[in-house]
Amino acid sequence: MQTCGSWKTLPTLISLLIIISVPFSDGGKILVFPVDGSHWVNMNILIEEMHSRGHNITVIRGEGSWYIKENSLYYTSITIPENKDMDNKFFHSFLVKYLEVQIKESSLLTFLTLKRDFLAMISEVHRAICKMVTTMFENKQLMQRLQDTQYDLVLTDPAIAGGVLLAHYLKLPLVLNVRWITSGEGHFALAPSPLSYIPVPGSRFSDQMNVIERVKNFLYYAIILYEQTFVVDPHYRAVCDHYFGPGIDIYSLIQSADIWLMRVDFVFEFPRPTMPNVVYMGGFQCKPAKPLSPDLEEFMQSSGKHGVIIMSLGTLVNSLPIDIANEIASAFAQLPQKVIWRHQGNRPANLGNNTLLVNWMSQNDLLGHPKTRVFVAHGGTNGVQEAIYHGIPVLGLPLLFDQYDNLLRLKGKGAAKILEINKVKSNTFLQALLEVLNDPSYQMNMKKLSSLHWDQPIRPLDNAAFWIEYVIRHKGAAHLHSESYKMPWYTYHSVDVIMFLLAAVFVFIMITIAVIKFICHRIYYRRKLKSE
Numbered sequence: 290m291q292t293c294g295s296w297k298t299l300p301t302l303i304s305l306l307i308i309i310s311v312p313f314s315d316g317g318k319i320l321v322f323p324v325d326g327s328h329w330v331n332m333n334i335l336i337e338e339m340h341s342r343g344h345n346i347t348v349i350r351g352e353g354s355w356y357i358k359e360n361s362l363y364y365t366s367i368t369i370p371e372n373k374d375m376d377n378k379f380f381h382s383f384l385v386k387y388l389e390v391q392i393k394e395s396s397l398l399t400f401l402t403l404k405r406d407f408l409a410m411i412s413e414v415h416r417a418i419c420k421m422v423t424t425m426f427e428n429k430q431l432m433q434r435l436q437d438t439q440y441d442l443v444l445t446d447p448a449i450a451g452g453v454l455l456a457h458y459l460k461l462p463l464v465l466n467v468r469w470i471t472s473g474e475g476h477f478a479l480a481p482s483p484l485s486y487i488p489v490p491g492s493r494f495s496d497q498m499n500v501i502e503r504v505k506n507f508l509y510y511a512i513i514l515y516e517q518t519f520v521v522d523p524h525y526r527a528v529c530d531h532y533f534g535p536g537i538d539i540y541s542l543i544q545s546a547d548i549w550l551m552r553v554d555f556v557f558e559f560p561r562p563t564m565p566n567v568v569y570m571g572g573f574q575c576k577p578a579k580p581l582s583p584d585l586e587e588f589m590q591s592s593g594k595h596g597v598i599i600m601s602l603g604t605l606v607n608s609l610p611i612d613i614a615n616e617i618a619s620a621f622a623q624l625p626q627k628v629i630w631r632h633q634g635n636r637p638a639n640l641g642n643n644t645l646l647v648n649w650m651s652q653n654d655l656l657g658h659p660k661t662r663v664f665v666a667h668g669g670t671n672g673v674q675e676a677i678y679h680g681i682p683v684l685g686l687p688l689l690f691d692q693y694d695n696l697l698r699l700k701g702k703g704a705a706k707i708l709e710i711n712k713v714k715s716n717t718f719l720q721a722l723l724e725v726l727n728d729p730s731y732q733m734n735m736k737k738l739s740s741l742h743w744d745q746p747i748r749p750l751d752n753a754a755f756w757i758e759y760v761i762r763h764k765g766a767a768h769l770h771s772e773s774y775k776m777p778w779y780t781y782h783s784v785d786v787i788m789f790l791l792a793a794v795f796v797f798i799m800i801t802i803a804v805i806k807f808i809c810h811r812i813y814y815r816r817k818l819k820s821e
Contacts, residue, residue, distance in 0.1 A: 317344045317761040318438060320461070321364070322445040322452025327603065329356045330671065331552060332446060332466055334574045337363050338754050344761075347440070349455070351421060367431070371421045383410050388688055388710075389610070412520050415471065418451040419524040426458060426532055435459060441761040442547075447471065453542050454528055462765040463546040464757055468553060468670065469691075470543050471525070472517035475551065478544055479771075481562045484510055488559070490691050495701050496559040544774035547766040550753050552670060556677060556741045557698055566769035568756045572742055573749035574671060575678035578657025585629075588645060589660045592627040596662035598722070599655050599681075601631040602688065603669045611635050613713050618644065620719035626662060626726070629655060656681050663725050668692030673699060680739035682731035684722055686710055703734035 319339060323332040336346050346364035350357040351371035359366050387403060425431060442462040445452025448469040456463040467475045474490045476482055488494035489509040494502050517540070525539035547566065554571030581589065589597055598621070602609070609617070614637045621628045622641025632646050640646070652672065655661060656679040664681045666672045667688045673695050676683050683705035685696035699705035708721045725731050747755075760766055779785050 317441040317758065319344055319346050319757070319761075320349070320435070320438075320440040320443045320455070320459075321346060322349045322443060322455055323357060324446040324449050325351070325355050325357060327669065327671065328446050328448060331574055332444075333363075334750070335444070335466060335550075335753060335757075338750055339757060340364065342754060342758070347438070349425075349452070369421050369425055371417060371424075383407075384689060408516065408520050411516070412524070414449060415521050415524045418449045419454075419528050422451045422454050423528060425455065426528075432458070441764075442757070444757065447475070447543050447546075450525060450539050450543060453539060453546075454525070454532075457537070457542050458532065462760050464548045464550065464760055465543070465546045466550050466552070468551060471521045471539060473513045475549060476561060476563070476567075477513075478540065478774075479549065479567065480564045483562075486559075487561050488694070489513060490694055493693050493697060495697060496561075541774055545770065547760050547769070548756050550756065552674075554742070554749070556738050557673065557695075559698065564769075564771055566766055568752060570749040570753040572674040572678050573753055575675050576653060578654045578679070579651070581651070581654060581658065588627060588629070589658055592660055595625040595627070597627045597629060597655075597658070597660045598624070598663045598665060598726075599629050599650070599652070599661055600665035601650060601652055601672065602667040602686065603672065609634065609710075611637070613710070615639055616713055616715045617718055619715040620722065623719055624722070653679075663722065665722070668696040670695060676735070677704075677738050677742050680732075680736045682725050682735045684708065684725050686713065699735075699738075702738060703730055704738055705735075706731070 317339075321332065321336060323329050336348070340346055340363040348357065348361075348364045348366045350359065350366050350368055352368050353371055357366070359368060383406070387407070436459060440459070440461055442464055443452055443456035443459070444464045444466060445456065446466050447453055448467075448471070450471050453463065465475070469475060470478055472478065476487075477489075484506050485503055486496045486498065488496060488498065489506050490513075492502075492506050492509045494506055498506060522539065529537045529539065529542075549564075549567045551567050551569050552571060552573070554569040557571055580586070600617075609632075611634065614632065614634060617630075618637035618640045621630070621644045622639060624641075624643065626643065628641075628644040629650060630644055630646055631648070631650050631652075633648055636646065653675050656664060656675050661679075661681055663684055664672070664676050665684045665686065666676065668683075668685050669692060673683070676699075683696065683699055685692075685699070685705050685707045686709075687693035687696055687707065688710060693707070696705055696707050700707055706721055706725050708718065773781055
């Protein structure tokens with residue numbers, strides 16, 4: 290188990306030397322356009338870090354924001370009117386419905402209906418953010434205020450790309466806090482991404498695919514292109530056409546960002562091509578565990594040699610359907626370990642004396658406790674990175690979106706087991722949990738991943754802060770841009786070169802045939818003259 294002093298001495302010294310040797314950006318002005326929900330948890334950590342380094346932060350927030358507070362010690366805020374229907378209840382109701390279909394044996398018609406509803410939800414989210422940005426652009430006083438402030442850069446999460454539009458309008462350098470963009474995983478917009486060995490998010494494939502899986506992977510990619518072209522892009526295209534003129538689209542604006550702060554690293558991610566302006570900061574939100582409250586510490590210590598199991602399914606899904614919760618509670622009750630379970634639904638009827646239900650938990654501090662043995666998790670990026678950081682093996686219960694793909698990466702490295710939610714029964718859950726608890730390979734493999742993650746010359750958060758300040762100092766990072774995003778598709782894929790070469794070969798063949806015909810005709814003509 291890593292402790293507060295676990296950043297080894299040499300990497301720490303190197304990190305400090307790098308920070309000291311780099312010129313400090315004196316009081317930069319950073320305009321932040323975040324995405325609400327769990328994405329804000331990550332963004333807020335970056336904001337606090339940049340504030341601690343002496344920078345002035347301004348955050349754009351909607352008036353109905355779930356988590357982004359109007360008043361903060363770390364930033365000043367600008368509140369923009371937005372669609373009040375797009376609140377937490379809107380997403381929660383959709384997620385509950387989505388989860389019900391995942392749990393039940395559904396028909397093809399049900400799946401297609403759910404997919405239709407998902408696309409409608411995604412379309413509504415992007416429509417709402419474009420409306421919010423339009424409200425900003427039409428407020429001349431606000432836009433003049435933003436221009437007069439002379440910000441150094443815009444920091445934004447491009448999963449919902451309002452901040453990308455704002456950065457272009459203000460002509461400011463753009464830094465992305467990213468894994469997801471409007472059309473899926475960020476790498477696909479930036480770096481070469483051969484579908485032969487790079488799985489498309491949602492495909493549930495690894496980087497080792499057979500021919501059938503590669504066909505399916507291609508089809509998944511086609512679906513993403515459809516969503517981008519016909520579901521997402523029309524909302525942004527209307528804004529771009531009105532305020533920026535022809536030739537500007539949201540995809541190329543995202544591609545032109547100066548720095549991409551990527552919330553993964555290659556301890557977690559499958560190896561793949563990348564670009565020079567991508568900065569990997571996987572686990573930047575992780576930190577050494579803090580002491581627990583006295584009552585919680587007493588509960589942890591009461592587990593004795595057996596240890597404790599931590600279970601949390603993230604912030605979006607507060608509780609599971611009661612029948613599944615009862616199955617899980619029954620399995621927990623049969624274990625000698627103690628259990629801390631974040632569960633806000635109805636109390637399971639068969640909850641064991643060894644299980645403590647909590648409405649909220651300090652997940653990072655519990656994962657860093659020496660008594661913690663296994664983390665039962667849904668597979669969100671934050672939880673996966675914290676499990677790697679603290680070296681705790683995972684039993685994954687993927688529920689939504691990219692969670693299965695995240696857990697698949699851990700499973701491929703021998704550090705996690707996946708149990709799909711529609712297969713959860715008391716016996717299957719208990720069997721899976723006992724496997725992760727008792728098979729030492731899970732802990733060994735996760736400890737190896739943790740060791741690899743920790744073995745860095747500079748902390749991921751310091752690395753992210755360095756590159757943000759780098760953009761401030763140099764007013765952008767244009768020299769790290771690839772020109773590929775400016776090319777039309779036929780130039781990027783060398784279709785015009787292939788056509789030119791084919792045309793040249795065709796012309797050469799035609800000339801050769803014509804010359805041969807001419808020579809044959811001359812020979813025939815001479816022979817004919819001689820015979821006469």
